[in-house]
Amino acid sequence: MVLLxxxxxxxxxxxxxxxxxxxxxxxxxxxxxxSEPPTRTASGTLQEVFVRNFLSAAAGEPDRAYERVKxxxxxxxxxxxQDKKGSEVALNVVRLREAVYTPNRDLTTTVKITVQQIxxxxxxxxxxxxxxxxxxxxxxxxxxxxxxxxxxxRAGLYIIDPPNVLLLSDTALRQYYQDETIYxxxxxxxxxxxxxxxxxxxxPVERRVNEVVKWLVGGPSDWLRPGVVGLPDRxxxxxxxxxxxxxxxxxxxxxxxxxxxIDQLITQIAWSLGDLPGQLELxxxxxxxxxxxxxxxRNSHALYPHAxxxxxxxxxxxxxxxxxxxxxxxxxxxxxxxVNRNVVSASLGFAKDRRILAAxxxxxxxxxxxxxxxxxxxxxxxxxxxxxxxxxxxxxxxLRMVDSRPGRGLVxxxxxxxxxxxxxxxxxxxxxxxxxxxTAVAAALDGQRVALIAGGRLYVAAVNLDxxxxxxGPPRELVTSLTNPTAVDWGREDQLVVAGSVGQPAxxxxxxxxxLETPLRTDLGAKVxxxxxxxxxxxxxAPSGAYMYEVNGVAYRSSPFERIEPSRVxxxxxxxxxxxxSNPSAPFxxx
Numbered sequence: 069m070v071l072l073x074x075x076x077x078x079x080x081x082x083x084x085x086x087x088x089x090x091x092x093x094x095x096x097x098x099x100x101x102x103s104e105p106p107t108r109t110a111s112g113t114l115q116e117v118f119v120r121n122f123l124s125a126a127a128g129e130p131d132r133a134y135e136r137v138k139x140x141x142x143x144x145x146x147x148x149x150q151d152k153k154g155s156e157v158a159l160n161v162v163r164l165r166e167a168v169y170t171p172n173r174d175l176t177t178t179v180k181i182t183v184q185q186i187x188x189x190x191x192x193x194x195x196x197x198x199x200x201x202x203x204x205x206x207x208x209x210x211x212x213x214x215x216x217x218x219x220x221x222r223a224g225l226y227i228i229d230p231p232n233v234l235l236l237s238d239t240a241l242r243q244y245y246q247d248e249t250i251y252x253x254x255x256x257x258x259x260x261x262x263x264x265x266x267x268x269x270x271x272p273v274e275r276r277v278n279e280v281v282k283w284l285v286g287g288p289s290d291w292l293r294p295g296v297v298g299l300p301d302r303x304x305x306x307x308x309x310x311x312x313x314x315x316x317x318x319x320x321x322x323x324x325x326x327x328x329x330i331d332q333l334i335t336q337i338a339w340s341l342g343d344l345p346g347q348l349e350l351x352x353x354x355x356x357x358x359x360x361x362x363x364x365x366r367n368s369h370a371l372y373p374h375a376x377x378x379x380x381x382x383x384x385x386x387x388x389x390x391x392x393x394x395x396x397x398x399x400x401x402x403x404x405x406x407v408n409r410n411v412v413s414a415s416l417g418f419a420k421d422r423r424i425l426a427a428x429x430x431x432x433x434x435x436x437x438x439x440x441x442x443x444x445x446x447x448x449x450x451x452x453x454x455x456x457x458x459x460x461x462x463x464x465x466x467l468r469m470v471d472s473r474p475g476r477g478l479v480x481x482x483x484x485x486x487x488x489x490x491x492x493x494x495x496x497x498x499x500x501x502x503x504x505x506x507t508a509v510a511a512a513l514d515g516q517r518v519a520l521i522a523g524g525r526l527y528v529a530a531v532n533l534d535x536x537x538x539x540x541g542p543p544r545e546l547v548t549s550l551t552n553p554t555a556v557d558w559g560r561e562d563q564l565v566v567a568g569s570v571g572q573p574a575x576x577x578x579x580x581x582x583x584l585e586t587p588l589r590t591d592l593g594a595k596v597x598x599x600x601x602x603x604x605x606x607x608x609x610a611p612s613g614a615y616m617y618e619v620n621g622v623a624y625r626s627s628p629f630e631r632i633e634p635s636r637v638x639x640x641x642x643x644x645x646x647x648x649x650s651n652p653s654a655p656f657x658x659x
Contacts, residue, residue, distance in 0.1 A: 105125050106124065107121075110224075119181070123162075123235055126159050127240045127243075127244035134234070142228045148229070155191045160188060160200050162184075162253060167179060167182075172208075182207050183205065192286050192322045212225055217320075231325075249262045249561055252284075252297065254295060255294075255296060255532050260339055262514065264289070265283055269611055276341070277341065285304065295530030307319060319352075320353075338362045378614065380396065380625075381399075381401070382656070383411050383652065383654040384652045388401050388411055388416075389640060415465050417475070419469060424442075426442045427439065437470045441492040452491045454488075454493075463654065467515040475491050476489055497538070499540065504522050506520060508521040508556050511531075517531060521555070521556055526564075528544050529541050546580075550570060550574065553567065556599065557599050557600055560604050564577070567592075574587060598618035602657045602659060614633070616656070
């Protein structure tokens, strides 16, 4: 534990111990997983360990959460916690900032913990935005010895005057839960969209199928609803999903007999079960569908159609060039030389028919910028430009499409979010956000979720592509240890790579609900003004954690961490002796 400082208002005959955390509460390599949190007596009389265990006690299956927490509470104070059952159980997930221990004359200890409210873990495995606003909780500790006197290691400790809510630390969330991804069909039913859930490690593996199907029946997370569709209304699970030895049976009561919808449901279940092998027999009102081999269904119905291994590019002296690294594929610039000029930043992508989608920020007049867009077969030779120039434009991003509809993307210009089309026409997007300019936008690989930075805060939101348009649902703010975020991109299906500050500029990996975070770089020295990542996924088995960023005009890459030197830029002229060579900038991935 790290000493952070002293407290105040302390009796003369007592001392103070401060228990705090340096860095992230969920730093990689610190935690070993377990299925059940420790019991009350596991810590003996070690107060710091006991409090840590108390903040883990609620972890596990919801119907026993109050029982586990009350085991830590002194008998005379158990009544302070009003039991809730089943689906009503909600855990306040908090990030522990520090804990102050103040011994009292009556041999009790007053504990004051400072926390950051992260969210509410519901019985359906979703982490909803935080409801509580408390930043401090205070409670007491006393010996559990029968005579109430000298501490007894065997008897342990009790909580007195407990908080009237169930608290769960983010450390316990990572340690005693398995974060899982389930999928819902997009609102236009063209692709599957990830949704994050948490399953207690204590849930037996044989019940995993049942839990996943219950989550699917219950519908998507609230923030994701505007961009996806749930199962038909009044769908219910008939009994529990059963099975074993590689064969699973699921029986649903559904109001629809649409065979295409049932087939999509089978695909949805297959992907939501992760890499679970074996066979699935789906029954609709006891009427069996043909048995499906889960692995074969996943192989035949790609999660991300047309996905490809990433190629690295960057900007050098106003033109896009490939970046070459040993052991990685390298591409060619899909633009004609006459349009590959005056580039500040860029986003290149593939349409379904393998057309190139190119969106670039190019220089305009008097330190202003335009959006330039070109599409077509490689090489793209014609660009359209936005009718308006802006004082600042972020790197544009394409919303990945899986059908033949025209490409659409998002870009931030002068603090406002815009969507753009293949002709570089820009349309301002309304956002239901507190006042504050938008500074960054990033699109997930599925094209149905975006991350935003606005007013110095980090958000995620669902995208709806119905009717040929683009609309964005109410954004959800993510609570993180990072402050003043400057850049964001999607590093995985359920993880963001975010640049911000933890006292100094840093890069973190943060889950899509803000609960799980891991520091990636904490020695950047200056703020990140450009960030790009390749969203690793289950469709393309590329190495995870690939991202690139720019600080103070110098570009870097991860895995391994190193500066991107001009020698990595292909197709540039030799610089004469004595002339300072330019740095590559604004790196990005093509996939």
